Amino acid sequence: MDFAWTAEHEAFRTKVRDFLAAHLPQDWPGASGNFDAGGYYTTDFARDFCPKLAAAGLLVPHWPKEYGGQGADAWHHWILNEEMFEAGEPRSYQYMSVNWAGPALIKFGTEAQKAEHLPRIAEGKLFYCQGFSEPNAGSDLASLRTSAKLENGRYRINGQKIWTSAASFADYCIVLARTGEGRKAITVLILPMDRPGIQVNVIKGFQGARAFHEVFFDEVEAGPEDILGEVGTGWDVVQAVMHNERVGAPRYTLTIRGLEEAVALLQAQGRFSDSAVRTRAARARVACEAARLQAYQIIDGRVKGLPPTAATSTTRYSMVMADKMVADFLGDYLGDELIRNVSPAMSAAYRRTGSTGVASGTAEVQLNLIARNMLGLPKE
Ligand SMILES: Cc1cc2nc3c(=O)[nH]c(=O)nc-3n(C[C@H](O)[C@H](O)[C@H](O)COP(=O)(O)OP(=O)(O)OC[C@H]3O[C@@H](n4cnc5c(N)ncnc54)[C@H](O)[C@@H]3O)c2cc1C
Known part of the structure; x- marks a missing residue:
């Protein structure tokens, strides 16, 4: 590059x-x-x-x-x-x-x-929401059980999704459902959220007012016109979505903003001359810049029309580590200020760290993908 x-x-x-x-x-x-x-x-x-x-x-x-x-x-x-x-x-x-x-x-x-x-x-x-995860299908998405059964040319959808962001105000849900037996018999449907049989409950959590929901599908009717891609090719859609989602939000920008406000606070309090504090802040900032540069490599690949690679996972993992280093720094040196919410950017950076290593596939899953797809290690 x-x-x-x-x-x-x-x-x-x-x-x-x-x-x-x-x-x-x-x-x-x-x-x-x-x-x-x-x-x-x-x-x-x-x-x-x-x-x-x-x-x-x-x-x-x-x-x-x-x-x-x-x-x-x-x-x-x-x-x-x-x-x-x-x-x-x-x-x-x-x-x-x-x-x-x-x-x-x-x-x-x-x-x-x-x-x-x-x-x-x-x-x-x-607004769209993403109905992928289920109570027993998160990292192992292929074990999902929401089913779309074909009867007389129409599908009947039954099942439950969980951790669905935005579901209570989304216009459509992009739903992963099983259209047959076997890990690969999975299909993507796009359903309007006001389709009869869809019920949404908010799950309260510190990630935000409506960051998480449960979505229930009870005899929801769908037709071939609701299917995205071909029947049974859901994984192709998921792969494309995940590639764009994992390196989609440049989380490091808000994280850096939170870190900069933290440094300004520490300076104002006369605490930033401590070399231990300065070193921690510098390391966290370098981690953010490393995540940024890795993201730029992915974007360079997109500009050149190159197919997605395991670099998506290394970049996502770098974003996770950068967020974590900043959050640890904030927690260690500015815990009181976080509790008193003196800086929205600091609070947001801290709050969002709780999800970076889980949403879009956990950090451990990214490491598995790197091991398999980049290092060629055996799945076992
Ligand atoms: C902020 C946020 C927003 C989200 N939004 C959505 C959304 O809009 N739509 C949606 O469908 N989902 C959403 N999710 C759910 C998210 O995709 C799942 O939480 C995630 O895939 C992990 O699944 P799980 O929670 O079932 O955990 P599990 O898969 O049960 O994992 C539990 C722990 O086990 C570890 N683990 C599991 N399998 C392995 C393995 N093979 N190797 C090593 N470690 C492993 C994991 O790393 C984790 O630490 C969201 C999550 C968060 C935090």
Whole structure:
């Protein structure tokens, strides 16, 4: 990778920053519940903010022109992600719509599905949720039991999902269901959340007001028109989604913001001259920059049209470690300030660390993937 930002990329970043400065309210950090993407304030805000972002050409610049984008390269998408995430993700969970739901539809959708979904995503109007995990199928997703049984040309869906982010306000759920026996007989369906038989419960947790839900499917009817890709090819869709999701949110930007505010606080308190403190802060910052550079390598591959590799897992793992080093630093030196919530960015960085090593596949699962796909070690 021969890396330098072009004038076009720098101008794009400036445009995004100017837009954020003009549209984020003064009290955004506190009002958004320290950047809680699923909080009521943030989701309402996003429903107003995303159409404005779209109108300014800043929602899906990386999509092809025929689907409402500008055909810009993956760097534009990443710059946008970096700036949005650092600002506390004012798109709320619409970041999933533009990062992976839309691209999955572009890759696997029928013309009718594309016509139904893509224009509305590109206008900033749709939230999706991801119905993959189940109570007994997280890391081992292939053991999922939600079934879609074919009867007289229609499917009947029964089962339960869990940890589903955004489900109580999403417009559609991208559901993984079993359409046959065997680990591979899995199919992806896109179902509107108001389809009869779908019930959602919020699971309260410190990750945010509506970060987690249970979603129940009770005799939910679906047709072939609801299937994304072919029947039984769900893993192809999952692989594509996971690649975009694992290196999708540049978590290090908000983490660095939290770390910088921590350093400023420690300096103000006269505690930053301690060499042990400085060393810990420096190491944490270096870990964030390493995660950033690894992410840039992935984006470089996307720009060049290269197929995904195990580098997705090494990058995700680096993000996990960077988040953890910053959170440990915050906890060790600024625990009282975290409890008193003196800095929304610090609190958000700390809170989100709890999920980096679990969401999108746990850190241990990433290590397994690295062992198998990069180092060629046996599965056992
Ligand atoms: C913030 C957040 C948002 C989420 N959002 C969604 C969502 O929108 N949709 C969705 O479908 N899911 C979502 N999830 C769920 C997430 O995908 C799962 O929690 C994750 O895949 C792990 O599954 P599990 O919780 O069942 O844990 P388990 O798979 O039961 O794992 C428990 C522990 O065992 C370890 N472990 C398991 N298998 C292995 C192995 N083979 N080798 C080594 N260690 C192993 C794990 O690393 C972990 O430490 C979300 C999770 C979080 C934290």
